[in-house]
Amino acid sequence: MRRTAMAALLVLATLRLVHAAAAEVRFYNWSDYLPAAVLERFTAETGIRVRYSTYDSNEAMYAKLKLLRAQGYDLVVPSTYFIDRMRQEGLLRPLERSRLPNFRHLDPRHLDKPFDPGNRYSVPYLWGTTGIALNTARYDPARVSGWADLWRPEFRRGLLLANDMREVFQIGLRVLGYSGNSTNPGQIRQAYEKLRMLMPNVRVFNSDAPQVLYVTGEIDAGMIWNGNAYRTQLEAPGFVYLYPREGCGLWMDNLAIPAGAGNPDGAHRLIDFLLRPDIARLIAETTRYASPNAEAVRQLPAELRDNPVMYPTDEILEKGEYTTDVGEAVTLYTHYWEWLKAGE
Known part of the structure; x- marks a missing residue:
């Protein structure tokens, strides 16, 4: 029993x-x-x-x-x-x-x-886009029309980049005229070298509610996802969201x-x-x-x-590019990403 x-x-x-x-x-x-x-x-x-x-x-x-x-x-x-x-x-x-x-x-x-x-x-x-956030109280939006403008000296120690390997490398690749989904080792290396030149302008990598840093005035320019950009504008109307001439990221x-x-x-x-x-x-x-x-x-x-x-126009979407799987090339991206964040 x-x-x-x-x-x-x-x-x-x-x-x-x-x-x-x-x-x-x-x-x-x-x-x-x-x-x-x-x-x-x-x-x-x-x-x-x-x-x-x-x-x-x-x-x-x-x-x-x-x-x-x-x-x-x-x-x-x-x-x-x-x-x-x-x-x-x-x-x-x-x-x-x-x-x-x-x-x-x-x-x-x-x-x-x-x-x-x-x-x-x-x-x-x-779904959405990745573009540029800019505080018009500090920077003239007429002088910023693409990713390549973020390399300019006035942005020194002032930019926010997403804590996202592929999003960041897509910037370097698109500025160089390549696909953001390149699997070519030479092109990925060139993008890394280009991004290394951007690092003096980068203040922080952040993907966790980055709009907070824009709204509080800690950051005045950088990458942003469109939803975060919209919420930033609600609290800080001086910010604009720019679609870069090289093409925005689509996700x-x-x-x-x-x-x-x-x-x-x-x-x-x-x-x-x-x-x-x-x-x-x-x-x-x-x-x-x-x-x-x-x-x-x-x-x-x-x-x-x-x-x-x-909801961007069809013209903007046609210039944009979805991030796709790059197969074994991801190992190369990861290698350079770790170097990039370590300042090497």
Whole structure:
């Protein structure tokens, strides 16, 4: 009888653990990228809690997921080139489209991209551009029209660059007239040498709410993502967001389920919730990043929907370039990136 009772207790304890795991989704997302109200509403509607944590670079997210063997999290938000790498390395779980009825609201222009044909492993979350932030109280915007202008002496020790290897190298490559996705060792080396010449002008690398440094006056110029630029302008109207003549960076962050997710059911429910037009609209209105959700965009107020900082013109987009996976060349990028940040 005692053994039977003990066995029953063990089964009960196991069931409780399974239930607790099923009632929680572990969500690993970019910093400053989701209003708390969204998670509160999700839990209120579904009863599923969300354990939320953040990162400030694709590299940090990828390294942690590799270390955990694609376990530890149920939902992550990699950018284009990391979706490509992670699906090829078996780090992502194929999505069950039948469980995502709100997928139909997504704009087809943002689907079926080369980094994930058919969106088998990911759905777009937010997208946007990388350009130049400039405080017009200190710098004349008429004198700044491209990335190359950031090398000028007046910016000495004054610039902010994203703490993002590929974003920064894309600047060096585009200034030299190359693709931001070059895999040519000579071109990557030239970009490194060019960026070394920029380092005396760089004050800080920051991808964690960089708009704070602009608003507080600690930084007056540098790289910025368009959503951060929009929020900077709301608090510091003297700032402008410039699309560089060499072409801006284009990016898309995507919802994906790690291969070792403990609660893929809950992850699918959260993805579908985030794809709901009213929720996607709330996210866009709060973060000030562009939504790939066509119905949500239609619901946005005109001052957001028609604002070129959030939704650039077709001409600007044609000159822009998405960051894609560079295969084995990433080792070379990483090597030079470490040298660059170490001042070598």
